[in-house]
Amino acid sequence: MKHSLLYKLMALFFVVFFCAVGGLTYFAYTSSRDAMLQEFKIRGRSLAKAIASESRTYYRNRDVEGFTTLLQSLGETEDVLAILTYRSPKTLWIEFAGIELTAEDLSLNETTDTWQQDTVLAKGHIVSEFGNAVADPAKANLADRQEAVSPDGWIRVFLDRQALERRLDTLVIRTLLISGLTVMLGGTLFTWLLRQSLHVIGPLTAATKKVAQGDLRIIVPVSSHDELGELAQGFNSMTEQLLATTVSKNYVDNIIRSMIDTLIVVSPDGAIASVNRAALALLGYEEHELLGQHITVLLPQHEPASSEASREDLVLQNVIGQGETTYRTKDGRAIPMLLSEAVMRDEDGRITGVARVAKDMTEHKQTEEQLRLRGAALESAANTVVITDRRGRITWANPSFAALTGYSLEEAIGQDLRSLKAGQHNQAFDQNLWDTIVSGNVWQGEVINRKKDGSLYTEEETITPVYDQNREISHFISIKQDVTERKQAEKALIASREYNRTLFDLSPIGLALFDVDGSIVDCNEAYAEMVGRLRSEVLGMTYWELTPKTYDEQARKIMDTIMKTGYFEHYEKHYIHRDGHLVPVRLFGNLIERDNDLYIFCSVEDITERRKGEEALKAAHQKLTELNETRSEFLANISHELRTPLTVIRGEAEVTIRGKDKPIVEYKTTLERIVHLTNQVNQLVGDLLFISRSESGTIEIDKQPTPLPEILLEMYQEARVLAEKKHIAVTLTSRNAPPIIVNGDSQRLRQLFMIIITNAINYTKPEGAITVNLDSDGTSTRITVADNGIGIPEEDLPHVFQRFYRVKQRRQDLVRSGSGLGLPIAKWIAEAHNGTVSIASVLNRGTTVTIELPLHKPRSPR
Structure with a gap:
């Protein structure tokens, strides 16, 4: 908020106050200075006069010493720098000198009775000199002088002028300090009092500006009860009365600014007095370019001014003008306008101007032209165009309608368009069409209708709703095109394409x-x-x-x-x-x-299958070759396995027959060997039968809850008999107390354990050791058979469960090689019991076979 009045009053006060204080200060200073100077001069003259007067007494009494003492006393107490006495202008007697004087300073030029002057001594000292003539100024020391002196003489007194100037400077400083302090205190007090008195002026000024802008709702706060407070109250009362009886200028300006039509106010002499924003934007002018110009500046050049003048005459006669006119823009374009004019009068009824409200008719004219062109286009269109009312009755159709349907326009007008239906569409189709268009949406599709002669035709139809000014559907426009021949061609083409596509896809x-x-x-x-x-x-x-x-x-x-x-x-x-x-x-x-x-x-x-067939044929051929090789190897192995014991049996039998006189013990030994070899042959035949039955799935497993420790103990006892013949120690250990029950076939489990333990005995050297351990973790049991025999080479481990596979390396020196069926049979039995068999072996250090079987889970009582 600006405080121009406050600043002006403060400035005026400071000027007056400063001038007053300055004047008083100057007067006080000059008065004091003059008084001090006058006192200084009086004191000097009085001092000189007093010395001259006193000198008569002292010299009359010839009291030189007293006079000298007097002079020195005066010099010390009265700031006297020097006292000089002269008998003549050239005869000097220095009575007292507190400063250094030169000959030039001592010369006497004045010979008047009294004088006073300011002098600058040779040494630069500024002094005030006071002189006084005496009738008998001095007597020489009569004891020392015999001659008489002149009865006339002079006395010069030098006072310190610089001391006086310093006192004057001190006076100036004190005076200025007192004046400045007085100005500051007075200004501060005045400013505070002025602000307290004029604090309502700022809000009152702002409120006045708001009122000038048309805002009559402003209220000035009243915070005092003096004349300014009464002024604020009066201002608020005035704005309340104006607000009750006056339309706000902002309100009018907002109405004018929000008008989309042009508003030009013309004075009675035809000059443009006011233009709204819409008119400026439409015509391309700035406001200052139109104000004051005659209204004819906006008329096209081909339109005579007389027509506008006659219109103005009608308006001024209180005749409201309304009609079409044309405005010319700044760049020369002509704009068609719909004009409405009204006379403006003041409170006394005098005409103050004419308000011209005009609407741009460019789009309207363009629409009229487009409608004319569209009407001509619809008349000449090849497609059929039909206009119906909201109930579907034909109100207009172009000439193509007659060619499409066979009905003349006279026959069609007023008829329901749905009378052309041929009954080829169901009720749902018709209802959907009608619901679509009455809901305000465009419908497009194909319709089969019937001509006047009864023949059917297919048409593509687009129906568009038309709205009136109330946004309600008043008419429908239907555009139709006969597509009968095209549909027939399309059907034939579609059938051909579908046939070809079917062949392609299938x-x-x-x-x-x-x-x-x-x-x-x-x-x-x-x-x-x-x-x-x-x-x-x-x-x-x-x-x-x-x-x-x-x-x-x-x-x-x-x-x-x-x-x-x-x-x-x-x-x-x-x-x-x-x-x-x-x-x-x-x-x-x-x-x-x-x-x-x-x-x-x-x-x-x-050709994947063909390639697979070729690969399968090759694989079959390869498999057949391998089977032939396997069969040959199998037959050789079986032949060897059977021939060897049979040959021994035959040999032993022949020896027995020829040895009639042998001891009974030898016969017994021979027969035991025959029995052992017969058991080997029987075992081999049994293994072959087991393998054959396992492949055909004819082996039955009779699973029953079986105490595993009992079976294992039986096998251990049998194995220990065999092991003792080779001096091999067999040990049975168990970490868990029995019973350990498995769901298995006890006969097959015995066969499984005997195969594993027998293999351990066969491939362990004499004095070796075999450990059989039984362990259980609550869900499964683990049987471990570990020996310190010759072990199995690492490259043979992956093949030990293959049928007829035998490890030949470094085993022939220990025992006859087996048939290669034991471990495959053991693996089959373990897997038939949902278990596993695994082998870990290190060559020349031993082999460990682990059998893992699930424990039997008894059924819980219901």
Whole structure:
């Protein structure tokens, strides 16, 4: 908020106050200075006069010493710098000198009775000199002088002028300090009093500006009860009365600014007095360019001013003018306007001007022209155009309607358009059409109608609702086109395309259409399945994405061939499947033209099955070869396994027959060997039968809750008998107390344990050791058979469970090699009990066989 009045009053006060204080200060200073100077001069003259007077007495009494003492006393107390006495202008007697004087300073130039002057001594000292003549100024020391002196003389008294100046300077400083302090205190007090008195002036000034701008709702706060407070109260009362009786200027300005039509106020003499924003924006003028100009500046040049003048005359006669006119813009364009004029009068009824409100009619004129052109276009349109009212009755149709339906326009007007229906559509179709258009939406579709002669025709129809000014549907516009022949051709074409597409899609052979760049334009499902993708994924891919890089050179040669000959012969290659493996295929292709572009049509046959058949044939042949080899090896092994014991049995029998006189003990030994070898043959035959029955699935496993420690103890006792013959120690340990129950076949479990323990005995050297351990963790039991025998080579471990596989290396020196059926039988028995058998072995350090079986879980009582 600006405080210009406050500042002005403060400035005026300070000027007056400063001048008053300055004047008083100057007067006080000059008065004091003059008084001090006058006192200084009086004191000097009085001092000189007093010395001259006193000198008579002292010299009359010849009291030189007293006079000298007087002079020195005066010099010390009265700031006297020097007292000089002269008998003549050239005879000097220095009575007192407190400063150094030169000859030039001592010369006497004045010879008047009294004098006073300011002098600058040779040493630069400023003094005030006071002189006084005496009749008998001095007497010489009569004791020392015999001659008489002149009865006349002079006395000069030098006072310190600089001391006086210092006192004057001190006076100036004190005076200025007192004046400044007085100004500050007075100004502060005046400012405070002025602010307290004028604090309402600021809000009152701001409120006055608001009122000037048309805001009558402003209220000035009243915070005092003096004359300014009464002024604020009066101002508030005035604004309240004005607000009750006056329309706000802002309110009027807002109305004028918000007008979308142009408003130009013209004075009675035709000069433009006011223009709103809409008029300036439309005409392209700035406000200052139009104000004061005659209204004819906005009229086209071809329109005479007389017409506007006559209109103004009618308006001024209180006749309201309304009609069309034309405004000319700043750049010369003519704009058609719809004009409305009204006379403006003051309170006394005098005409103050004319208000011209005009609306831009450009779009309206353009719309009229477009409607005219559209009407002509609709009349001459090849398509049928029909306009109906809201109930569907025909109000207008173009000439094409007669050609389409066979009805003349005279017959059609007033008829319901739905009378053309041929009954080819169900009620739901008709209801949907009607619901769509009455809800304000556009309906498009095909309709089968009946002509006047009874024949059917198909038309494409678009029905659009038309709204009135109340946004309610008043009419419908229907545009129709006869598509009967096109529909017949389309049906034939669609049938042909569907037939071809069906052949294409259902073909078991992959079919694909490529452009000359290798992009796949179309393909059937068989082709997409060939590469492990959906048809939508294949479309857009390229030949090169589906083909390994190794076929690039071949593909270029094929492209050269087909571009030259129009086709390529069958050839084989591979496609890349989605999962990465290669798919063998056989291709054949032709070059075709479609829509003026060249494409390559390919038939692709997946030859995976053929290749698999070929591979299967090769594999079968290889398998047959291996089976023949296995059979030969098997027969050789069986022949060896059977022939060896049988040969021994035969030999032992022949020896027994020839040895008639041998002791009974030898016969017994021979018969035991025969029995042992017979057991071997029987064991081999039993193993072969077990393998055969396991392959055919005829072995029955009778699973019952079986106490495993009992079976294992029986096998341990039997094994210990065999082990003792080779001096091998067999130990049975158990970490868990019995019972350990498994759900198994006790006979097959005995067979399983005997195979494992027997193998351990057979491949452990004499004096060796075998440990059988039984352990359980609550869910399964683990039987471990560990020996310190010859072990199994690492390369043979993966094959020990294969049938007829025998480890030959470094075993022949220990025991006869087995048949290669024991461990496979053991593995089959363990797996039949849902268990496992595993082997860990280190050559020359021993073998550990682990059998793991699940424990029996008793059923919980219901």
